[in-house]
Amino acid sequence: MRFNIKDVARKAGVSISTVSRVVNDSKAVRPRTKEKVEKAIEELGYKPNAIARSLKIKNTKTIGIMIPDISNQFYPEVVRGVEDVANMYKYNIFLCNTDLDKEKEVQYFDALEEKQVDGIIFMGNLIPLELGEKFQKSDIPIVLIGTDYGDLPSVTINNHQASIDVINYLIKKGHKKIGMITGKEYDPVVGLARKEGYKKALQEADIEYVEELIIEGGYRFRSGYEGAKKLLDFKNRPTAIFVASDEMAIGAIRAALEKGIAIPDELAIVGFDNIDMAGKVYPSLSTIAQPMYEMGAIGMRVLTKILNDETLDNKKVLLNYSFIERESS
Amino acid sequence: MRFNIKDVARKAGVSISTVSRVVNDSKAVRPRTKEKVEKAIEELGYKPNAIARSLKIKNTKTIGIMIPDISNQFYPEVVRGVEDVANMYKYNIFLCNTDLDKEKEVQYFDALEEKQVDGIIFMGNLIPLELGEKFQKSDIPIVLIGTDYGDLPSVTINNHQASIDVINYLIKKGHKKIGMITGKEYDPVVGLARKEGYKKALQEADIEYVEELIIEGGYRFRSGYEGAKKLLDFKNRPTAIFVASDEMAIGAIRAALEKGIAIPDELAIVGFDNIDMAGKVYPSLSTIAQPMYEMGAIGMRVLTKILNDETLDNKKVLLNYSFIERESS
């Protein structure tokens, strides 16, 4: 049996306004009557109806989070970051898996809007024009994580510079033939940026850029595994491979080990992301650590600032990454 | 600018009832007026307010999913299963991370109830009495995944039998000294069941049960790593280890490799779960595959059946597991 505010008002012998007052402990209520009301609430097991409340006050204490796929190693950590600070601020979150599918993205966005979420956290690759426009026109605040679009608030890292750092590290280690397995190159802020960083670093070190040593991957294990196999089959194979995601890098490690190539002695491998497994596989993976949890937490923090009309000193926040040297390099 | 049903009614020159009718395409509306209304909706970019709708019709097309921790390898896959079928049935899901913390569990449960979710999917270890009672008293349908309580609907696998199968496999392979790193032994339906299966199988094969060969772990990497280290330090170390979770098993593999113990020649390792990484690490991990995605999908399907008043021929569904032999055994 579900009771409402009227039921407790009747039971306590007061009006619904006073019940409402004690529930929201607003205004002053005489201790005696407050007690009565609380007793009635207790006895009936009354719980306020957040839907009715939301309709009235025009916010839902609910936000949506759109990500490509929660079962992809990368996202759970950032979702966890989002959820933790959302919880601190009493928000609940709707989880939406878009699979980077434009239709799904639009469909979820519409659903979230209809459900009157107070805000949205979005992650994805290149944001399609149609969606980007919707985001900008929408009156619900949106913050982007790990991607960027127009003047929308976002939290990212400098992918381009991170790649440069990795390659410089490898060069300093004495490597001259450095291969790369890239991400999605159509995505300028992540995939392409990492590739361009690689190019730039080689160029600055006066190392010839060999088209053959670049394989386009797609972030997942299989493409890393197969990419590395190809790279390692060249007569003049690379002595180091920079892989644009840890999951692919773990695939590359497997490809090397299957061929009996020793890591890191005959081949150095460096990944990108620092997913949980990067430190657990054997040999453990050197990688650029994206602060995934923080990206989520800070993204959500930015959103709460917008929702509370706090001033945002910076719509575009750029987080620090770090290089973690482990056994694979 | 956000428009409501009144705005489109005015713009289309009809009453709000007819707008409502075309939005829900209920009853017959004359094609001509329907057209007018649709035009108005289009021009205003009207979107129905799901909150108001929910208040009236008393359902929200929303469910809650409570899990220990989305950043634990095991859960994303089942959450994905839940989400996919939820999406098929037009439900959105609230994601809640409980950290197995009783207070958080209760707090989230209350929040979900206040937000009027239509149902809840719950995962956790041993369900605390207080929470179990709440579940049973609640008028919102709850389905348990990977755990069990009273007469609540649940979807699980037979953990006890799965362990027996693993040990029998190991025995058939010729192993006589088989160690185990267990899960949480206070949890009867998972942790304890797996341990008991191990005991049972040994007993039936007339192999002595050596207390020393059992280490209590906690599902995560670290405990697997440390547990294996201990086990492998014994003068008379086991030739095989059954590890109650893949994440721990990957820790065990690392411990062995660090000691220069060859897998599977000197030591066989078998895990439990078949998380994504199990097939990707090197050597790849033999394991009991829990159908995680299906557990989620079927759990959600059960929930939709309850919500649609379809008959449930079986409140307790037991899914099949399978043994996957890979390189580690």
Place this chain on the structure above:
DNA sequence: TTGTATGCGTTATCAG
């Protein structure tokens, strides 16, 4: 300090 009344944006009943 407390109560009455109005409206949030819908759906649904009932007349027309």
Place this chain on the structure above:
DNA sequence: CTGATAACGCATACAA
């Protein structure tokens, strides 16, 4: 086929 109107459960302005 269409339109008034009464809920849904709550918060709040205003009155008392």
